[in-house]
Amino acid sequence: MRLELHKVKVRDVQWGEKTCVKDGVLYVNKQAAINCVKEEERFAKVDLELARPGESTRIIPIKDAIEPRVKLTGKGGYYPGFSAPMGRCGDGKTFVLDGAAVLTCGPIVAFQEGFVDMSGPGAVYTPFSATQNIIMVVEPIKDLDPHQYELILREGGLKLAVWLAEQCKDAPADVVEVFEKGTVPEESAKYPQLPKVIYVCMNITQGLLHDTYVYAADIRPSLPTLLHPNEVLDGAMVSGNCVSACDKNTTWHHVHNPIVAALYARHGKELNFLGVIPTQESTVMDGKLRASQMNLSIARELGAEGVIVSEEGYGNPDTDLCLNARNFENAGIKSVVVSDEAAGTDGASQSLADATPEMTAFISTGNVNEMLEVPAMDKVIGWPETIAHLSGGAAESLREDGSMFVEMQAIIASTAEIGFNRVGCEWI
Amino acid sequence: MKRVVHYINQFYAGIGGEDKADQTPLFKAELVGPGVGLAKELEGKAEIVGTVICGDGYYGEHTDEARAACLKMIQDAKPDLLVAGPAFNAGRYGFACGDIAATTAAELGIPTVTAMYHENPGVELYSKKTYIVPCADSARGMGKALKGIAALAGKLLSGEKLGPARLEGYIHRGIRKNFIHEKSGAERAVEMLLKKLRGEEFRTEYEMPKFNKIPPAAPVKDLKHATIALVSSGGVVPLGNPDHIRVSSAESFGKYDISALDDMTAQNYESVHGGYDRVWANEDPDVVVPLDVMRQLEKEGVYGKLHPIFYTTTGTGTAVAFAEKFGKEIGEELKNAGVDAAILTST
Structure with missing residues (x-):
């Protein structure tokens, strides 16, 4: 499989007559972009806002982030099953508005959306303070069922992102990144001496607004499967969950999965990267046992010697993390897990809800409970008072002057457990 | 100087x-x-x-x-x-x-x-x-x-x-604190895995904690005369959340008198839990805290009586230290009140 990411570097975003990208500036025709989302009749109101790095702007509550992309080859569109015809992704050419992001924002769906500050101390912890953001601010029609609301927010964001890329796709790429790798038998024949490594990407699959999609299929009721890394980097996975903001893998994160990228970079040199297993985090014990067993089965069938397991969410899924580590280690497959910690606001509590002695190699992506002081911003996009109902927020979080005292977990992707950020816990 | x-x-x-x-x-x-x-x-x-x-x-x-x-x-x-x-x-x-x-x-x-x-x-x-x-x-x-x-x-x-x-260069004080590493979590993970595969030394970033395994209480001998309490981490509280229990990372629990109540409804109770979709729990909080069924079984004489006080918190992102504290305090209150058994419902 050969994937070419044709990236146009976006350094600024502005409203314009015509939606296009020129000299690093993404121009957006506001009305045309709104019209693209407004087709959905279950939105009562659709507006767009822009936010750029360094601005004194807070966006709250954000549900998902999506990078504007579109296929240049094949059937076009992006995110097969959502904004592209069903079919395999990961091959051919993809156009990317690199550095731009669509953020979906609307009245709270559930308790687990988050905020982004474009500057100040909170900005350090999220990648979306460094992207040129097009924010889709919507309101649903009255009494819309939360599940339908989640669906139209998710699909609206994907649609807008693909539409933006579609308008710009004739622009010449600043850089073309190539990801090329054969099948498992081909690569194993090429690199017989290199250790075979597989990546198990755990996903929130608890139903009830906690879902992840692979090729538009809700993977909660399905079994773990195997993806070529190119498929992950090219839109096979879509976030549909309202888990705590800090450690949800947004749709933007899936196509930027840094564990996939880091393993790919060493493929054929230090290791043989077998592929990615998107797997479940079930709410019932049998589901946990089944998924962790199937992860091991796939890994063994492929001859894996090492595995990286990343968690999504905290608490209940800690048990899935433990089962995965235990199964792999007991089968002689060396494992490293990546997870955040819930060590309490004072950092003094035990960090996990479950533990197992086989989990000997742990990468920490930070304490979700650590408190952070964020100053008032000149501009707030969205509904600032919702902090009272977000995980990591409380009734007293938002002060009269607009400043907030909140847990890290209220910031989108601040402790991303696919290891996107550099933050991590240490003992003091 | x-x-x-x-x-x-x-x-x-x-x-x-x-x-x-x-x-x-x-x-x-x-x-x-x-x-x-x-x-x-x-x-x-x-x-x-x-x-x-x-x-x-x-x-x-x-x-x-x-x-x-x-x-x-x-x-x-x-x-x-x-x-x-x-x-x-x-x-x-x-x-x-x-x-x-x-x-x-x-x-x-x-x-x-x-x-x-x-x-x-x-x-x-x-x-x-x-x-x-x-x-x-x-x-x-x-x-x-x-x-x-x-x-x-x-x-x-x-x-x-x-x-x-x-x-x-000091012995840590048992506090976890966020720091910014030189490399991303993903890079550190791959480097750690390569070291592990080569049999080289590596430093885990979190040593496994030792869990206190709590043995369950002995079964109730005489259910007919037993007092049973309802305890839940499902975030069900009186409408309006009067004690402001947090939606996640709870640092407190609430206790409410349910002696005059036979049924939790959308008019008297609600869920404020931040970790699950509360649509159905809010329509009928009994699906999380089975008060209606307990009252029925109480009337039928299946067990002695329902404890008049119901204990509740939200169990999502809750620090283990707080969970332990809640458990000890609630357990002690139940014991002092002569409660024989508790039904713990989670979500």
Whole structure:
């Protein structure tokens, strides 16, 4: 499989007559972009806002982030099953508005959306303070069922992102990144001496607004499967969950999965990267046992010697993390897990809800409970008072002057457990 | 120049060994014993303005008096920082160093540093209350211990933010804190896996905690006469959440009188839980807290009676320390109220 990411570097975003990208500036025709989302009749109101790095702007509550992309080859569109015809992704050419992001924002769906500050101390912890953001601010029609609301927010964001890329796709790429790798038998024949490594990407699959999609299929009721890394980097996975903001893998994160990228970079040199297993985090014990067993089965069938397991969410899924580590280690497959910690606001509590002695190699992506002081911003996009109902927020979080005292977990992707950020816990 | 006071025992002060362990506190406005070496290490950063000396036996047997007297001497010398020891693996000296360092930090609000061998009982007693530099088990490690103390003291006196314990050279205080690493979590994970595959040494970023496994209570012998309580982490609270229990990372639980209630409905109770979709729980909170069914079984005489108080919190992102605290407190209240069994519902 050969994937070419044709990236146009976006350094600024502005409203314009015509939606296009020129000299690093993404121009957006506001009305045309709104019209693209407004087709959905279950939105009562659709507006767009822009936010750029360094601005004194807070966006709250954000549900998902999506990078504007579109296929240049094949059937076009992006995110097969959502904004592209069903079919395999990961091959051919993809156009990317690199550095731009669509953020979906609307009245709270559930308790687990988050905020982004474009500057100040909170900005350090999220990648979306460094992207040129097009924010889709919507309101649903009255009494819309939360599940339908989640669906139209998710699909609206994907649609807008693909539409933006579609308008710009004739622009010449600043850089073309190539990801090329054969099948498992081909690569194993090429690199017989290199250790075979597989990546198990755990996903929130608890139903009830906690879902992840692979090729538009809700993977909660399905079994773990195997993806070529190119498929992950090219839109096979879509976030549909309202888990705590800090450690949800947004749709933007899936196509930027840094564990996939880091393993790919060493493929054929230090290791043989077998592929990615998107797997479940079930709410019932049998589901946990089944998924962790199937992860091991796939890994063994492929001859894996090492595995990286990343968690999504905290608490209940800690048990899935433990089962995965235990199964792999007991089968002689060396494992490293990546997870955040819930060590309490004072950092003094035990960090996990479950533990197992086989989990000997742990990468920490930070304490979700650590408190952070964020100053008032000149501009707030969205509904600032919702902090009272977000995980990591409380009734007293938002002060009269607009400043907030909140847990890290209220910031989108601040402790991303696919290891996107550099933050991590240490003992003091 | 920053001012440092040094605390040592009678042995290192050259007064004597076990026979002089009952030495009462005394102050000398000069360098004594290991203070000479310490002063060299601190050169340019701070000066030692005095030494407080106390016998280990006296400190151990007359702790309150010794502590008060030493603290007074330290306070009078107006230090910016206190160094105690090093105590190596001497148990009583470790206790004295830890105690005076912890007391000084708490009472005078200045940083304090000591040094001990990791097995010194003083470590367990005081590592959360002062900075303890790890050192050898005997005075053979004096040079290195003084260097470690001086480096940490210098950093503390400079007012710079401290990094992780392992890099600053002290025994950690059991607190997890966020730091920015050089590399992303993903890069660190791949590097750790490669080391593990090659059989090389690697450092896990979180050692597995030891879990307290709580054995379940014995089965109820006489259900017909048993009092049963409802306890839930499903976030179900009286409408409006009167006690402001947090939607996640709860630091409190609520208790509510349900003696007059046969049914939880959308009109009287709701769920504020931040970890699941509450649509159906809000339509009928009984799906999380089965009050309706319990009342029915109570009427049928399946069990004795339902406890009039219902306990509730939100169990998502809740620190284990708080979960343990809630469990202990609720358990004790139930026990005191003569409750025989509890039904715990989670979500």
